[in-house]
Amino acid sequence: MDNFIFPSKDNFKIFIEVVKETNHSIEKYLPPINADWYNIVSESIEYIQSTYLYEQNKNIHVVLSRILYKLAKKHELGDGNKRTTIIAVVLTSIINDYFVLSPEKLKYLVKRVAKTKGRINEEIIKNRIAKELEKIILPFN
Amino acid sequence: MKNNKNNSIQREKITKGAKIFAVKFERVMKELANG
Numbered sequence: 039m040d041n042f043i044f045p046s047k048d049n050f051k052i053f054i055e056v057v058k059e060t061n062h063s064i065e066k067y068l069p070p071i072n073a074d075w076y077n078i079v080s081e082s083i084e085y086i087q088s089t090y091l092y093e094q095n096k097n098i099h100v101v102l103s104r105i106l107y108k109l110a111k112k113h114e115l116g117d118g119n120k121r122t123t124i125i126a127v128v129l130t131s132i133i134n135d136y137f138v139l140s141p142e143k144l145k146y147l148v149k150r151v152a153k154t155k156g157r158i159n160e161e162i163i164k165n166r167i168a169k170e171l172e173k174i175i176l177p178f179n
Numbered sequence: 180m181k182n183n184k185n186n187s188i189q190r191e192k193i194t195k196g197a198k199i200f201a202v203k204f205e206r207v208m209k210e211l212a213n214g
Binding site: 043049052053054056057060062063064066067068069118120121124125128129131132133135137138141142144145148 | 189190192193194195196197198199200201202203204205206207208209210211212
């Protein structure tokens with residue numbers, strides 16, 4: 039995927055604003071969101087973006103699996119790492135014209151990655167996650 | 180000009196997607212928030 043779009047801090051701001059504006063009950067289940075949250079999540083995405091040029095496989099599901107792994111596994115936030123991971127994967131899918139077919143399955147994958155110990159088999163885990171994401175994250179058209 | 184157009188398309192896309200997210204992911208986010 040040559041023209042992959044990585045979400046910016048502003049993209050996250052728009053996304054969260056809209057979720058809050060909808061007055062939907064999901065607002066109370068959002069992770070604690072403040073300036074630090076926007077910085078940490080966008081820095082994590084920037085890190086993935088910085089290594090993107092050197093990666094051989096630029097398939098969207100591979101990139102999404104890297105984002106998922108980075109956010110779910112590294113626990114850079116005090117609270118809400120798994121929920122933040124879901125937001126980042128969904129937002130990245132949206133801006134690249136993809137949609138998540140199964141929220142339940144995505145939650146399962148995020149929990150599975152968060153539970154893994156250490157960094158053993160990191161590449162194998164990311165490849166497996168990418169294969170699973172192929173089944174649940176599909177193009178709009 | 181082209182950038183402005185792209186930004187506005189992107190904003191529209193995010194707005195639409197975020198609204199769907201709020202409905203579709205409520206259960207999942209609730210479960211994760213409750214541990």
